[in-house]
Amino acid sequence: MQDLFKLIFLFCILSVQSFRIMNIKKVLQRIKSLPDAHETLQLAFSYLDGMGVNRNLSKSFETFKLISDENDVAQNYMGYFYEKGIHVDQNHSLAFYWYNMSANQNNKLAKNNVGRCYEDGIGVSQNLTEAFKWYDQSDILYPTGEYTGKRAGILDIIIISIIYKIFYGSFILDIIIISIIYKIFYG
Template sequence: MWFMQPFDMLRVFLILTVSAMAILTIPDFDVRADAIDDILERQRKSEHPDTVDLIASARAGAPAAQAFVGQALIEGRFGVVDVNLGAELLEKAARSGYAVAASDLAFLHKYGRGVPKDIAKATYWYEKAYEAGGICAALELAYISQAAKPYDGNRAVPWFEKCAVGGLRVCQERLAYLYLHGRDIPRDYAKSLRWLLEAVKPPDYSGGLARLAALQTLIGVQFENGLGISRNVPEAIEWYTRAAEADDSDAQYALGRLYEAGIDVPRDVGRGVEFFNAAASAGDVRAQYRLALAYERGVAVPRDRTLALKWLILALADRGPMSDQDAQLLGPFPRSLARTQRDEAERDLVRLKSELNSDQISAAESL
């Protein structure tokens, strides 16, 4: 149909399957029937009379049709915008237990679209949508709970758990992060790993390759450090490798560190430096510092103090250092240099500049 988006087709299918029953058993209908009749007449005379059956089904009381027509009126898809009538139709369908309508109505109240903004009403209708099987409503309720004042992150966790159990990957990711970092709930590495593994399950991941790679890296971190599971570096390397192939700099840095040191894998400094180079080129300051040391010492690469100075300058151009306390708190998760590392890098920078001539320094600064 001329006005339909792809996501509308499911609604149309539902409308066609329930409209006949609705016509035979017309429920009490307190929405303004005369207003719907006006729209019916207008559509009969329009160039698009194929909408008439949908509107007639809505007038007859079919919840799916009411939800569809209500949203169409709000968006002006019938050539007229009538937010009030659209909201009335959505509410009628929502009161019949139609989850899509309840979610759409909650959205209107949450953002004040054509109706007064009312978070309490939005919460009510999202809860009704969830009770009717609308799993996405649990995510909205989690967001509303997080935004409530005074802030209490614990209120959102049960809703994140509900939508995570229901299979929403965004909820599985969010729950994994909460447990991983101990945000709003006690840190629980076993639960964070459980939800990370759920979130990256095939066949499809809708969050994009970069997002998938970031999750794979976190799984690698947990296996490498024995967080919530027995330590297993070979398993960690498998996860890091998947993520590194998608250009995740955290994974590249982790692989560089493991291969350079030969931690539970055959030592391969050259391969480690290759991973440092990839991560450093992507802006990872930890890798930039390690690469600077490799060039300064001639480890697995020809000694090149100009390149060493270049990478030191880039590493130190990053935002301020973490305190040693923060670095310890973050454990395997820091992305910046700790205070002690930065102090050492600054000393190396001063020393290198004192040992190089002005042309070498200018070359390093221009690279």
């Protein structure tokens, strides 16, 4: 009788172990079937730009959204979609939320976007001090700190120099340095 109990006990242990192994295999298969975040990001860009696939902003948004919880680049693009109202209702508060989330993960472009939001009052109260702080953290080498694709004019440089003077110090030296940088980059 004791041997029968041992056999039943052994059978139960083996059944549980077998079940665990099956579950582990299922979990591993599920992990392998999930797309890599980098691949998903590339797919989102493909839909956004129409590279290799038909341009589809809806699919681009949904693909960015898939990995937006863990990927700072996707978070920055979620901000872009909400700011511009692409595939979603325009929502500046959500745009700022996503830009800020990405910036807090040290995404330099997102830091620039947060600075621009503070500068222009997009989704947040206008605050030039905060804007300048975020532009300074972004480390992107443009005369105004902004990475928007537009070139800075001399007036932009003077305004930034004045803001810098108010908060950080020397005015004349800054205009000279920024003017030299402007000449180097923009002729």
